[in-house]
Amino acid sequence: MNDWSPVAKVYDPLKAGSIDGTDVEPHDRAVWRAMVARYKPNKAVVGDPLLTLFVARLNPQTTEEKLNEVFSNYGDIRRLRLVRDIVTGFSKGYAFVEYKEERSVVRARRDANKLVVDQSELFVDFEQERTLKGWIPRRLGGGQGGKKESGQLRFGGKDRPFRKPINLPVTMNQEWAGALSTVPRQGKEFTAKARVVRLNFSRCWVNDSE
Known part of the structure; x- marks a missing residue:
């Protein structure tokens, strides 16, 4: 257990579906789906992944202008993208913010997480799609975090880190x-x-x- 970490260094769908990362069999169909999925990061996404933050749990009414106002407090922003439905144009509740400097990314990740914007508490973390090897998004049964009500909790991330397995002698x-x-x-x-x-x-x- 010397190499144990509460945060996944490589994404494994089976481990992500387990609270302590020790499951040997998938416990739901979504985990099965993630295990057999073949996902490639979107090549159309631009910017430096190491300088990009993932911002989730946004109020549907929150705009790009509001996000720029909030996140510019932590440093100079290079790009900001609020993800919208391509058909309706409505916000999907998450965005990506790319900064010009690493210190701005670190500061925003630390201080903007759980910040309340438009009556919604934000979740802020590093981008995972292009930085975490083996990444599988939630729509394919993977992802991280989640709510109990959804029935699809995923562990090994900042929001829901792994619990250390209990060594029973x-x-x-x-x-x-x-x-x-x-x-x-x-x-x-x-x-x-x-x-x-x-x-x-x-x-x-x-x-x-x-």
Whole structure:
């Protein structure tokens, strides 16, 4: 577990569908769909991915002008794109902001996250599509974050990081118990000593787990 990280370094749909990244089988059809999906980042997207932020949970009424007003407080903006439905023209509730300097990106990611704009609390993070290897978007069953109500939670991101898997030394305890059970019984004295050994081992296990 030395290489464990709460945030995914490579996108794995199966792990993303697990709260601690340990699932060995997909638990819903969306995870299956993401596992077999073949996604290539949109080549038409321009700009430096390392200087670009993903801004989500926007109020449908929030405009490009409003976003520019808010995010220009953190540095000079090179590009800003509010994603809209190509048919209706309505906002899809997310945008991308590219800055001119790295320090502006870092500052905006830190300070604009959970900022309330037009009565909506924003989610702000680095762009993932072109920076996270193996990325699969939500529409294909992947993505990160999400709400419980949607039934499609995805972990390993800033919004919902992985929880560290619990190391249960039950097998060690069972091995001790098994080893003791194979030794020939030698009356009450042996039984008493065996209980002391098991008790001491259990205390060590509790201390190590704290």
